[in-house]
Amino acid sequence: MTVETAVGLAVLWPLAGIGLIALFRRWPNVRETATLLTAGSLFAIVAKVILPAVMAGGRPRLDIIEVLPGLQLAFEVEPLGMLFALVASGLWIVTTLYSIGYMRGHHEENQTRFYICFALAISGAVGVAFAANVFTLFVFYEAITLSTYPLVTHHGTEAAKRAGRVYLGILMGTSVGFLLFALVWTYLAAGTTEFRPGGILAGQIDGWQLIVLLGLYAFGTGKAALMPFHRWLPAAMVAPTPVSALLHAVAVVKAGVFTVLKVLVYVFGIDLLASTDASRWLTWVAAFTIIAASIVALTKDNLKARLAYSTISQLSYIVLGGALATSAGVLGGGMHIAMHAVGKITLFFCAGAILVGAHKTEISEMDGLGRRMPFTFGAFLLGSLSVIGLPPMGGSWSKWYLMLGTVEAGQLTMMLVLMASSLLSIAYRHRLCRAFLLRRRHLSATDGDRDAMNEEKKYWLDEKKNVKKVIYGLYIVCAVVALIDVFPYKHHLHFRFEYWFGFFSFYGFVACVSLVLAAKQLRKVVMRDEDYYD
Amino acid sequence: MIDILPPGLILIVGGVLISLLRGRAQAIAAVVLPVLGFAQLLMLEPGSYLHLQLFDYELTVVRVDRLSLVFGYVFHIAAFLTAIYALNVRDGVQHCSAMIYVGSAVGAVFAGDLITLFVFWELTAVGSVFLIWASRTERAYRAGMRYLIIQVGSGVVLLAGVILHVSATGSLDFGQLIGADGLLRSASVGVVLIFVAFGIKCAFPLLHPWLQDSYPESTPTGTVFLSIFTTKLAVYALARGFAGTDCLIWIGATMTAFPIFFAVIENDLRRVLTYSLNNQLGFMVLGIGIGTKMALNGAVSYAFANIIFEGLLFMAMGAVLLRTGTCKGSELGGLYKSMPLTMAFCCVGAASISAFPFLSGFVTKSMILDETAAGGHTIAWLVLLFASAGVFHHSGIKIPFFAFFAHDAGFRVKEAPRPMLVAMAAMAVGCVVIGIFPGLLYSILPYAVDYHPYTTTHVVTQYQLLLFSALAFTVLKVTGIYPAELRSVNLDVDWIYRKGLPNLFGWVARIGGGVGERLHAVVSAQLDRIYRGIYHLHGPTGVFARTWTTGAIAFWAVVGLFGYLLLYLWGR
DSSP states (O other), X not given: OOHHHHHHHHHHHHHHHHHHHHHTTTOHHHHHHXXXXXXXXXHHIIIIIIHHHHHTTOXXXXXXXXXXXXXXXXXXXXXXXXXXXXXXXXXXXXXXXXXXXXXXXXXXXOHHHHHHHHHHHHHHHHHHHHBSBHHHXXXXXXXXXXXXXXXXXXXXXXXXHHHHHHHHHHHHHHIXXXXXXXXXXXXXXXXXXXXXXXXXXXXXXXXXXXXXXXXHHHXXXXXXXXXXXXXXXXXXXXXXXXXXXXXXXXXXXXXXHHHHHHIIIIIIOHHXXXXXXXXXXXXXXXXXXXXXXXXXXHHOOBHHHHHHHHHHHHHHHXXXXXXXXXXXXXHHHHHHHHHXXXXXXXXXXXXXXXXXHHXXXXXXXOTTHHHHOHHHXXXXXXHHHHHHTOTTSHHHHHHHHHHHHHHHTTOHHHHHHHHHHHHHHHHTTHHHHHHHHOOOOOOOOOOOOOSTTTTSOOOGGGSHHHHHHHHHHHHHHHHHHHHGGGSOOOOSOSSGGXXXXXXXXXXHHHHHHHHHHHHHHHHHHHXXXXXXXX | OGGGSOTTHHHHHHHHHHTTSOTHHHHHHHHHHHHHHHXXXXXXXXXXXXXXXXXXXXXXXXXXXXXXXXXXXXXXXXXXXXXXXXXXXXXXXXXXXXXXXXXXXXXXXXXXXXXXXXXXXXXXXXXXXXXXXXXXXXHHHHHHHXXXXXXXXXXXXXXXXXXXXXXXXXXXXXXXXXXXXXXXXXXXXXXXXXXXXXXXXXXXXXXXXXXXXXGGGSOHHHHHHHHHHHHHHHHHHHHHHOTTOHHHHHHHHHHHHHHHHHHXXXXXXXXXXXXXHHHHHHHHHHHHHHOOHHHHXXXXXXXXXXXXXXXXXXXXXXXXXXXHSOOBTTTOOOTTTTOHHHHHHXXXXXXXXXXXXXXXXXXXXXXXXXXXXXXXXXXXHHHHHHHXXXXXXXXXXXXXXXXXXXXXXXXXOOOOOHHHHHHHHHHXXXXXHHHHOHHHHHTTSXXXXXOOOOOHHHHHHHHHHHHHHHHHHHHHHHHTOSOOOOSOEEOOTTXXXXXXXXXXXXXXXXXXHHHHHHHHHHHHHHHHHHHHHHHHHHSTTSGGGGGOOHHHHHHHHHHHHHHHHHHHHHOO
């Protein structure tokens, strides 16, 4: 099998799996085995056949059909797409395993449809990853949208349908309204839509046109969830949890940010962007999304909704990385696709496990659950640490390159944004740790037995006059110590005043008296009731 | 084999593995781990090891020299004794996180490059926060959250600084970062950010409130762990990167002075100790700021001694909290009757921190004071002298007095549990041994020491200073001027983020939410109008229908389709 065939095969492979799934729909165990086998073999094709070729510097290309002159349906694999394909196909295996448990444990209906649509979406994702030009990418991008719609509305309830309408509306609306337009424009301007290193637009269009076109691409890729086109992501939370994992980690949003990154690098070219500053505004939009989504996440009590806003915020990291138009930024963005995918899928799996295991969806109800589900919460903790970007978890290294990218681009404000976002993301994950730890336990104050006062023995210090003795003793000792100064014993001191009679005694006394008097005044300003902060 | 593992790794990995054990075995494992770690330290030869390649960077995970070794030793000793102190604790979370926390602090001390430092720096934050949360109260939970955000914030600032520093100089080496002139204002932005990151963990004035806010909320044993590592790690980092930085003299002087005012009026005795800790850090910071070999020796040795006696004081207060259920000065008193041993150990710690001759505080602190005077920093020296008297006042007298003496509050409790007594006894012995045989400590300091603490002048003047502060306390107490212990909280800088910012945030959120809703309504209405407008002009009956060209149809079809979708979405 040549690598080129393998590329085509990788896109078609999940479709073959669909045939098997449909065939075995009456035997769930066989059906799931078919899915798993398909997923496993797809990953094998991607990792064992295509990856080595790409790592060796090859760019396997497969032309399917030429629709118009210069407008081809074609695949070509380069490192960024390779990474995305690896993430999507690898996580498909994990998600399938998880789905089996979840869909059965939660007694979901229409499981065959679920697995079929899932495979379709994966096929779309691989197509997006391997697309050789914007046209091909667009086709598969839309395929993902359409194939995930039945997944989002899986439950078939009124709420699910409404959410599905928002989902389809925003994703199709942006892609048809902006992305398609951008595709046509690119084709007209450059005569091709091929992804080429260094871009295809240099010298073709410039000035404000560049900015408008970039805007069409950035907002046209609704899957990247740049504000204000982000509402579909929280809306889609009605879907079963494995679908959320698919949306957030495996295929959908990753296809979005991948598209943005790929267009920035291979259509515009980072040199063009860096020299014209055309993407400067995009960094601001991304920054706004990062911060605003984090703040919204803070207000959500529903665990999945909170995670959804966290995703919106994290996606903009990747957009920001591309928009910085520096190599470190692009590298960081690419890494973050993988890091966030792995981290976020962990979090969603945990959320689903909590739903199935404990039937809880709201964070405020989860107190004490950590005791019952230690493994789940342990995994959740690790996933959180990675998404927050704490070392040595994966998320911290992509963040490192993103921050390096801000330095290379000379945009230190963006560095501040990334810093602030780290802290915000701790804040919006905090209730979870609380659930992990807090047990409704009342500290039994080991109150001492205070009644036994009467019959116990008297201590020496209980006598008032003995206390007096101690105090007088202190007076005498002080007097003696102070009077030592009459002897010329002081040597090797640094300041003249240290030799003065009684300097240290005087200084110690005055220091403490003034300390206490000042502190008494301070009390007037700063003292509050004990429960002031509660 | 063992010498190429990074120091601290044994503790971290062991800490994770502890979670597999149950009950008493966890506590025992926590005692064994520091011993293993210490054994590894003894095998280390000075030099740098473990050069790893991470992406484009060459890391030096382990760098062993005299400075890192001192901190390595004392961290292990303290971890060992504190683990003994915690032998009766039956809470896996505490044992695990304590060991991970200690291990990452040790790892940070031996980090040879800035990325490794950053990794361990953040790990200490994550590891330690569970010690605060282990109290399992709402209060502790919130305090821990604030603590975590600030600690990670310090790490994030460090990261930003490192990135700027690395991209400016290309060097990852964690060595002296400040220039030879010792001026912060002539340093690069990256270096300044690193400085700030260290400053947050070191509780510089205004960056300090996390310390007083969070530590007293931890468990009796957790607070002891916390008091030792985070801040001393920061002291180490400053000594490594910013020795001789001018402004540290003033920062240090301020740090020694301002917390003691708060300490005098604070009611929670463990919180008093955190103010005291803050003040103690000031001495070390000032020593680092002076930056001469002897001043650095002083700062490092004081950090060493402080870990022992401050830990001892926290242990004593932890024992009191465990037995009585409270640590408030207003509730306690007369405990010498029921906890005499704890009282005795506490007094040794209190005398040590006050730098009474023949105890560890005296032989270490005086190096810093002498060097300050020798450098001609008159005002700084006077502030230090004031602070020394103040330390005696609030840590040396206030802590033992209000807990164990004062008015008998009537507690008739059991003496502290045996493991706690053993740990406290060992700490107390440590204070005395260092005080009487300072050469033991001097011999492991970074630079050769030629210093003799025990001169007549020195001993007598120290007694004068301390006894007259005691006299001042007595006089004020007898005359009733001394402020009573009251159930209260005192506002500190943390008011800004505990009260100020939340109020502001709530206010912004209300406004923002309102604006958002309004905007959504306006946008929907506008889209609707635009669609109608376009339909009016371009629709089959519109004026532009006459000039349609086939070329434009494709475009307008797209726009129309798009508009339809928008209507579909919002127009219902």
